[in-house]
Amino acid sequence: MPWKGEKNPYLIWLSEIILQQTRVAQGLPYFERFKAAYPTIVDLANAPEDEILKLWEGLGYYSRARNLHFTAKDIRDNHGGIFPVEYEDILKLKGVGTYTAAAIASFAYGLPYAVLDGNVFRVLSRYFGIKEPIDTTTGKKIFAKLSQELLAKKRPADYNQAIMDFGATQCVPANPNCKICPLVKSCTAQKEDLINQLPFKSKKLKRRSRFFHYLIINYGNEIWIRKRTEKDIWQGLYEFPLLETEKLLDRKTLERNKEYQGIIPPEAGITRFSTPFSQQLTHQKINALFVEITVEKPLGEAPEDWVNISREDLKTYAFPRIIDLYLQDKSLYLNF
Ligand code: SF4
The missing domain is CATH 3.90.79.10 (Nucleoside Triphosphate Pyrophosphohydrolase)
Structure with missing residues (x-):
């Protein structure tokens, strides 16, 4: 993936926004197209919204594209075109939640913030056998505290990338191959036969x-x-x-x-x-x-x-x- 090892906060942010609710294979060509069309955040800020939406066409969740444009203009107008460098300032940007802010802060600037995405929730809930639902305020707090405690403070970018990759490739949602897992001996879900139940969710989605x-x-x-x-x-x-x-x-x-x-x-x-x-x-x-x-x-x-x-x-x-x-x-x- 072209954004792995990337240190440019604009490109990390761009890839993270594109990959929210999108599979990597689907998001990859969009990332390449956006990068080519708007090499800098100011180029993105100066583009007409209709042009951005046209480039986003087919990716869904269009509020992401509108927030992308809004935030690019915000950075151009209020931050001199330079991406914020502090976690709290990154978190204030529109469309940026705690996960994206931690990803940008750790990957671009090496700051000690743990990412918590679907992969990390799954790995932690299974390995530690945490039965608290991941979509409640209490659950989110428990997982956020734990992931921050576990973070390798000296190498936050490597740690974050590793745990997300582990969830994406080894501790996958359905039928993970636990026999070859290096954590199998100490994994609670494996011991208690809870692999297919964890992580718990409180709400069923109504459509x-x-x-x-x-x-x-x-x-x-x-x-x-x-x-x-x-x-x-x-x-x-x-x-x-x-x-x-x-x-x-x-x-x-x-x-x-x-x-x-x-x-x-x-x-x-x-x-x-x-x-x-x-x-x-x-x-x-x-x-x-x-x-x-x-x-x-x-x-x-x-x-x-x-x-x-x-x-x-x-x-x-x-x-x-x-x-x-x-x-x-x-x-x-x-x-x-
Ligand atoms: S043993 Fe299985 S459930 Fe436990 S961490 Fe490894 S892959 Fe995930």
Whole structure:
């Protein structure tokens, strides 16, 4: 991994933000692209947000990209373009939590702060047999105290890298090969047969289902899109005009829907109605239908935030993954 052994705090921060909730294999090309496009934090700060979101497209959790930009501008404007060097100052940056702050402080500056990510939680809970859930305030405090005590103060960067690598390659989430583990003789989870139970979590994740109907309104070579500005998923990305309902509607029910009738002129025809697409987010499952509609004249009263663009220009905007999936589906591809 190109960021291993890296001492540049900007590149460490960039890699850590990209890798939050993302697998290394998926995040790696994004890291390379960002590094090439914005070699310094000031280059990132000076870039337009739409450009950053376009480069981030497909990586998900877009608040990370917006925080990345916000923090780059903050460092440019309030820290003279120099990354903070104290742990407390790093922790104050937007989008930076205790894990990322400890990673930057130890890897870039050799400061004695222990990292605590999913890998470390797993290794510690299994090795010491800690049954306190890792997602409670008490649990987090116990693990934070323990990991800080265990930290090799003279070589914090090596220690942090080693324990994370150990969790990622040896003490893996499912079926670790304990027979070859150097810690097998003193591992509590191994002794008490708790490997598959630890670490404990208190909450089961609840996911809400949402039902989107994207209206792809074609007028000649033109099409309407809008920017998602509301505080919701995919803020800052673009989408087609959206009709959200309590469940997915069939074509006839959709045509009878009051809101749909308020947007689409009665003489306009639905030319295609997609099969359902879905995208799983951490707390939500998005179910979407794409409805292609042809209108013979420009929409009279399109809402203010709708933008009328040519179809060829669609590729210059950043869309959520579910819309990209639709656009890439050759059988349902718009006629570019
Ligand atoms: S013995 Fe198994 S559970 Fe214990 S630390 Fe090693 S790999 Fe993890």
